[in-house]
Amino acid sequence: MTELFRCSAEELARRVRSGSLSAREVVAAHLRRTEAVEPRIHAYLWLDPEGALRRADELDRRLAAGEDPGPLAGVPVAIKDNLALADAPMTCASRILEGYTAPNHAAAVERLLDAGAVVLGKTNLDELGMGSSCEYSAYGPTHNPWALERSPGGSSGGSAAAVAAGSVPLALGSDTGGSVRQPAAWCGLVGLKPTYGRVSRWGLVAFASSLDQVGPLGRCVRDVALALEVMAGPDDRDARSETPSSTTGSAGEDFLRGLEDGIDGRRFGVIRELPLSQGTAGQGSASTPGEPLDPQGEKIWRHNLAQLEALGAEVVDVSVPAVNAALAIYHVLANSEASSNLARFDGVRYGGRRPESREAGGGQGESLEELYLRSRSEGLGREVQRRILLGTFALSAGYREAYYERAQRVAALLRQQMEAALEMVDFLVSPTTATAPFPLGSRTDEPLAMYLADRFTCPASLAGLPAVAVPAGSDDAGLPRSLHLVGRRFGEAELLSAARAFETQVGWEVRPALADAA
Ligand code: GLN
Helix, strand or coil, X not given: CCCHHHCCHHXXXXXXHHCCCCHHHHHHHHHHHHHHHXXXXXXXXXXXXXXXXXXHHHHHHHHHCCCCXXXXXXXXXXXXXXXXXCCCECCCCCHHHCCCECCCXXXXXXXXXXXXXXXXXXXXXXXXXXXXXXXXXXXXXXXXXXXXXXXXXXXXXXXXXXXXXXXXXXXXXXXCCCCCHHHHHXXXXXXEXXXXXXXXXXXXXXXXXXXXXXXXXXXXXXXXXXXXXXXXCCCCXXXXXXXCCCCCCCCCCCCCCXXXXXXXXXXXXXXXXXXXXXXXXXXXXXXXXXXXXXXXXXXXXXXXXXXXXXXXXXXXXXXXXXXXXXXXXXXXXXXXXXXHHHXXXXXXXXXXXXXXXXXXXXXXXXXXXXXXXXXXXXXXXXXXHHHHHHHHHHHCCCCCHHHHXXXXXXXXXXXXXXXXXXXXXXXXXXXXXXXXXXXXXXXXXXXXXXXXXXXXXXXXXHHCCCEEEEEEEECCCCCEEEEEEECCCCCHHHHHHHHHHHHHHHXXXXXXXXXHHC
16 A cells, blocks of 8 residues: 555545545654654754644544545645744744744635645745745755755745655645745646735735745645645735636635646747757846756756647747846845835844843843844844845835836736737746756855746746646756746636646656655
């Protein structure tokens, strides 16, 4: 019999609901697996084995009484530590929130729980969601389960590593410019950033409010579709949450129904301006420096296009001239919003207060300004401070017009161009990242090189479009590679069915890494 930690979320829930397996057995098996892998990967900032077992027992009692807990009955999940879980600590991997306990559940978490999921713990991230490698966590990096000396990606690196290592079949992340998709890519997983507004952000610690979305990570497309189905839908507590006009009622859409429909006759657009072959910087790419695909990446990418064609799809060129400005615009807009969102972490409203030490006078005579400064300087890491400074600069008098407003105009142009392209084709397609996961420590001193990890993912964020990373095979070093698909606004059902068809064609096994830790 397959060990339980290898099973999909869908299968686990099915067996728990049918009574052939208890929630306790499922949770206990995943806790054992977590114990075996966690010392090597450090995916979690907080683990709650007792709470998880208590919850499993409660579900088993409800099942015994004839109740159906829902489509995620007994499924162990992990939650990125910038999403609130009531009565659990939430630090966002920042010193400034050390000791903070969340008063309620984030909307997305609440929906998973209402569907019968069991939370095992809160996962590591780049501090406050800012980073691409999980190395900007104040509590140490997470390791990639496929290659322990490498980064799992970021910022949702802990969630990705937990799923890849078999600690849980499903985890939540948040994605502002690529933070679900890029770690999914580097950990050989499926990661979805839903359409902006599809999933409520209520209870997510804001990074850049106009871009933030909560998204699921899983080992297969079906599990990700299942999680989306549970989480999607309007929520009065998020002013930007929306329902597509084509669906009615709060029950939302059935993302599993058309999942196996295939992609025969679908059109996939490759953005001509992206630097997708070696030695080309991408046409008209003067505004973004950066590496083209590495040779292995290019080979796999070419093969992926042939795989799409083998499924009956048509691959065509499309033009999105603003695409190479995306990374620059993203950093102006995201940092501007972050500088404003993070103003609340001042040691008074939120965040640990760091008064002057007693020896130095015990904080007496320290002005409020000095208190803020000390709390923020000591509580926030270097990358977060860098972003606050850049964002404050971009919003400051005299520069606002030149940076922030201009970036907004180019973002609007990019959105228009992407939507126009999506009238010619069903999906936009690219690799998810230009490179395989890099070794831990290799980019921490080079912020610009680090930022490039999001160059293929951030356009969809700026356009508010749904996008998914799907395993695309592995390179000669055994490292996972990934394909990135962007769909139409609220087109997750079609997007996921395309991802599912591709997944089947690639034949990437739904298997956890770290086989020797079983
Ligand atoms: N890696 C990107 C950044 O550093 C995106 C982060 C995210 O999506 N939260 O901003």
